[in-house]
Amino acid sequence: MQRIGVFVCHCGTNIAATVDVKTVAETLGKEPGVVISQDYQYMCSESGQNLVKDAIKEHNLTGIVICSCSPRMHENTFRKAAAAAGLNPYLVEIANIREQCSWIHKEIATATEKAVILGRAAIAKVHLNAPLTAGESPVVKKALVIGGGIAGIQTALDIAEAGFDVDIVEKNPTIGGKMAQIDKTFPTLDCAACILTPKMVEASQNERITIRSFSEVTDVKGFVGNFTVKIKKKARYVDETKCTGCGLCTEKCPMKKVPNEFNMGLDNRSAVYIPFAQAVPKVATIDPNYCMMLKTGKCGVCSKVCSVGAINYKQQDEIIEEKYGAIIVATGFNPISLDKYDEFAYGQSPDVVTSLELERLMNAAGPNGGTLLRPSDKTHPHTIVFVQCVGSRCDDSKGKPYCSKICCMYTAKHAMLIREKYPDTEVYVFYIDVRTPGKNFDEFYRRAVEQYNVHYIKGMVGKVTPKSDGKIDVQASDLLANEQLHINADMVVLAAAIEPDKTARPLATMLTTQMDTNDFFTEAHPKLRPVESATAGIFLSGACQGPKDIPETVAQASAAAAKAIGLLCKNSITCNPCVAHSNELMCNGCSSCEKVCPYGAITYIDKEFRMPDRTTKVRRVASVNPAVCQGCGACTVACPSGAMDLNGFSNSQIMAEVDAICK
Amino acid sequence: MQVNDNKEFQPLIVAFCCNWCSYAGADLSGTNRLNYPTNVKIIRVPCSCRVNPMFILRAFQKGADGVILCGCHPGDCHYTSGNYFTRRRMTLLFSMLDFLGIERDRTRVEWVSAAEGAKFAATMNEFTEAVKKLGPNRRLEDLRCRKQ
Ligand code: FES
Numbered sequence: 001m002q003r004i005g006v007f008v009c010h011c012g013t014n015i016a017a018t019v020d021v022k023t024v025a026e027t028l029g030k031e032p033g034v035v036i037s038q039d040y041q042y043m044c045s046e047s048g049q050n051l052v053k054d055a056i057k058e059h060n061l062t063g064i065v066i067c068s069c070s071p072r073m074h075e076n077t078f079r080k081a082a083a084a085a086g087l088n089p090y091l092v093e094i095a096n097i098r099e100q101c102s103w104i105h106k107e108i109a110t111a112t113e114k115a116v117i118l119g120r121a122a123i124a125k126v127h128l129n130a131p132l133t134a135g136e137s138p139v140v141k142k143a144l145v146i147g148g149g150i151a152g153i154q155t156a157l158d159i160a161e162a163g164f165d166v167d168i169v170e171k172n173p174t175i176g177g178k179m180a181q182i183d184k185t186f187p188t189l190d191c192a193a194c195i196l197t198p199k200m201v202e203a204s205q206n207e208r209i210t211i212r213s214f215s216e217v218t219d220v221k222g223f224v225g226n227f228t229v230k231i232k233k234k235a236r237y238v239d240e241t242k243c244t245g246c247g248l249c250t251e252k253c254p255m256k257k258v259p260n261e262f263n264m265g266l267d268n269r270s271a272v273y274i275p276f277a278q279a280v281p282k283v284a285t286i287d288p289n290y291c292m293m294l295k296t297g298k299c300g301v302c303s304k305v306c307s308v309g310a311i312n313y314k315q316q317d318e319i320i321e322e323k324y325g326a327i328i329v330a331t332g333f334n335p336i337s338l339d340k341y342d343e344f345a346y347g348q349s350p351d352v353v354t355s356l357e358l359e360r361l362m363n364a365a366g367p368n369g370g371t372l373l374r375p376s377d378k379t380h381p382h383t384i385v386f387v388q389c390v391g392s393r394c395d396d397s398k399g400k401p402y403c404s405k406i407c408c409m410y411t412a413k414h415a416m417l418i419r420e421k422y423p424d425t426e427v428y429v430f431y432i433d434v435r436t437p438g439k440n441f442d443e444f445y446r447r448a449v450e451q452y453n454v455h456y457i458k459g460m461v462g463k464v465t466p467k468s469d470g471k472i473d474v475q476a477s478d479l480l481a482n483e484q485l486h487i488n489a490d491m492v493v494l495a496a497a498i499e500p501d502k503t504a505r506p507l508a509t510m511l512t513t514q515m516d517t518n519d520f521f522t523e524a525h526p527k528l529r530p531v532e533s534a535t536a537g538i539f540l541s542g543a544c545q546g547p548k549d550i551p552e553t554v555a556q557a558s559a560a561a562a563k564a565i566g567l568l569c570k571n572s573i574t575c576n577p578c579v580a581h582s583n584e585l586m587c588n589g590c591s592s593c594e595k596v597c598p599y600g601a602i603t604y605i606d607k608e609f610r611m612p613d614r615t616t617k618v619r620r621v622a623s624v625n626p627a628v629c630q631g632c633g634a635c636t637v638a639c640p641s642g643a644m645d646l647n648g649f650s651n652s653q654i655m656a657e658v659d660a661i662c663k
Numbered sequence: 664m665q666v667n668d669n670k671e672f673q674p675l676i677v678a679f680c681c682n683w684c685s686y687a688g689a690d691l692s693g694t695n696r697l698n699y700p701t702n703v704k705i706i707r708v709p710c711s712c713r714v715n716p717m718f719i720l721r722a723f724q725k726g727a728d729g730v731i732l733c734g735c736h737p738g739d740c741h742y743t744s745g746n747y748f749t750r751r752r753m754t755l756l757f758s759m760l761d762f763l764g765i766e767r768d769r770t771r772v773e774w775v776s777a778a779e780g781a782k783f784a785a786t787m788n789e790f791t792e793a794v795k796k797l798g799p800n801r802r803l804e805d806l807r808c809r810k811q
Contacts, residue, residue: 070686070690070693072682072687072690096690096707098693099690099691099692099693100690100705101693101701103696104692104693104696104697105698105701107701110701111701113701114701114704117704118704121704121706512743514738514743517738534741578709596712598742598743630742631709632709632712632713633709633713634710634712634713634742634744634745634748636715637712637714637748637752646709646713649708649709649713651715651717654706654708654715654718655717655718657706658718658721658722658725658727659721659725661675661677661704661706661722661727662675662722662725662726662727663725
């Protein structure tokens with residue numbers, strides 16, 4: 001026989017002003033199974049909780065109902081109180097008579113009536129509650145960082161520093177990401193490579209960090225503390241363990257006409273290549289799309305010149321399986337493709353470039369050795385026009401609705417660097433708004449305008465037309481002077497919007513994390529949990545979560561590392577006991593539940609059953625992994641035989657609530 | 664609103680709300696003191712996809728006059744895909760109920776996020792009005808279940 005206690009809270013006057021709490025307590029006291037029904041000023045206070053605890057002990061209660069505020073508020077408080085009094089915490093139910101009753105209704109009579117009904121429903125449910133125990137599952141003390149840009153490197157370094165093993169998976173042949181391609185950083189104008197490359201080296205030398213370059217994550221299974229990840233190590237046709245990175249093969253390779261992606265295709269590289277001088281790992285990679293040996297079987301020069309015999313044309317993709325406790329996503333960003341922007345003549349003239357291409361053009365390790373020359377005829381440009389917000393803050397389907405955040409600052413940086421190095425070059429910047437929030441950012445922008453005389457013009461560029469004399473006509477409007485302008489430019493630089501990397505979406509599916517409509521990963525809470533994803537054990541680092549500059553990226557990377565370390569420090573984690581379970585006697589192994597489970601928590605096992613005639617029969621039945629199941633209940637509805645049920649929200653419990661409300 | 668003062672018909676409305684978005688949205692309309700009728704009684708479920716069509720049938724059978732199911736916006740489900748199942752299941756169920764004589768206006772699926780307290784209250788006001796216009800549910804009610 002159930003012995004249920006009901007406790008009605010006044011919440012000061014929050015509840016008591018609109019709900020007649022005494023009547024509620026009295027009426028509910030007459031419900032079957034209820035042995036004690038009390039009301040109190042503040043149930044959640046110390047003395048209120050003691051009242052509950054004492055009642056549990058004194059009346060030997062088998063379940064309690066608290067009529068109070070939302071369970072989202074104090075369910076845990078009362079569960080803890082119950083546990084302290086020796087009652088299983090899952091034998092507590094809350095009737096929400098504040099947020100969903102007293103606060104929304106005005107009439108005392110009807111509000112009281114509703115409060116009684118809500119209380120009844122909770123009593124009906126608690127009758128059927130079963131004691132549950134939260135399981136524990138061990139934590140694998142190793143983290144996976146996906147993406148080897150500055151975000152991934154920083155996260156990995158921090159985690160390694162705390163004493164845990166970390167793997168970095170990077171899809172390119174080297175780590176370093178976008179920052180490796182950047183020339184100088186704002187607002188200090190120090191050289192990006194000078195601050196990045198030591199970090200890359202540090203990561204490669206740290207014995208706790210394993211860099212898996214030229215690899216991709218292909219499958220993720222498991223759950224917080226215990227992920228099993230498949231990583232595809234793409235064939236680079238070079239034995240990493242043997243290659244010393246001497247670069248002789250890249251010099252001798254006869255195939256030299258491959259667009260160099262590190263320099264944004266502005267020059268060429270050979271078919272066997274090392275992306276850049278400071279690459280980590282410094283190992284050659286053969287590009288199978290261009291290598292003559294791999295394509296036609298004739299050549300083999302690199303294997304002849306390699307003194308350590310590292311070249312292996314027969315290398316195959318390899319799948320590695322590893323276990324991790326935490327996963328940090330650091331997949332970063334890319335500039336958008338400008339194919340749809342015909343009006344800016346990108347693709348029609350080599351002298352219309354994106355900002356990232358300009359970075360390479362100005363970089364000492366870039367195609368021109370650091371001298372800014374027009375890509376078309378290698379002459380010095382005298383007039384340069386910058387176009388802001390290309391694809392950012394666009395309402396149409398062509399661009400992105402958000403602000404890419406970093407463009408205003410890097411354009412000011414470019415303009416300043418050009419004016420400093422080539423004072424005879426006129427620089428125009430067309431902008432919609434200049435946005436420079438950040439430490440020393442606005443000062444930096446003002447310096448570009450005031451000290452370096454960069455012409456900032458508020459207005460949009462309407463059309464860019466390459467002319468036959470090699471110049472470029474830029475037609476624009478000056479909104480402040482209200483006039484149309486034509487500028488005869490030598491070069492045009494487009495501040496292309498940035499978007500999440502293309503690999504992010506398939507990865508989000510594998511990780512069962514959420515993304516927004518722009519494919520940025522969604523954080524668990526925009527204010528209070530900005531570096532965690534809503535999926536436990538998955539953390540977000542850097543621009544995969546939203547546009548960011550380098551300091552913000554590094555800050556977020558360290559924050560994500562701190563969260564991951566917090567998880568890795570634990571030996572085990574408690575799991576939510578409100579998970580699905582299947583009644584094996586009713587299950588007929590139809591697989592309906594497995595198909596709807598978003599977590600892959602359901603597997604099938606062959607089980608022996610004793611039949612009435614004493615024979616045994618082997619049947620396929622569903623089995624739920626309670627550590628993987630998150631308790632959504634999709635399977636319970638999909639199950640045609642009613643074998644699946646959910647702890648804490650069972651079919652009979654919800655039915656009982658429906659019945660109590662409809663009585 | 665008074666219960667039976669002027670003998671106005673007071674429908675009984677059962678609202679299933681998913682824990683992560685809609686239940687929080689309902690709480691928010693309380694926190695913001697946005698009124699909606701007492702006719703609406705909320706049942707908390709972990710996800711909108713936890714709602715078995717049987718629960719809805721049972722509610723109608725036991726005398727509910729309208730049933731509304733609230734979940735996270737498509738794409739925002741805490742469990743990634745739960746509300747897509749809800750959407751498909753309920754489209755089927757509601758057309759079947761319509762065939763049985765439970766008018767379309769008595770059933771509804773609504774996406775309410777945790778931030779949409781105002782939307783929750785407005786939806787409940789609207790829905791209650793719509794059900795009120797239809798009068799009591801006589802089609803599926805099992806008279807043996809009725810209170811004497
Ligand atoms: S959790 Fe809200 S609909 Fe799935």
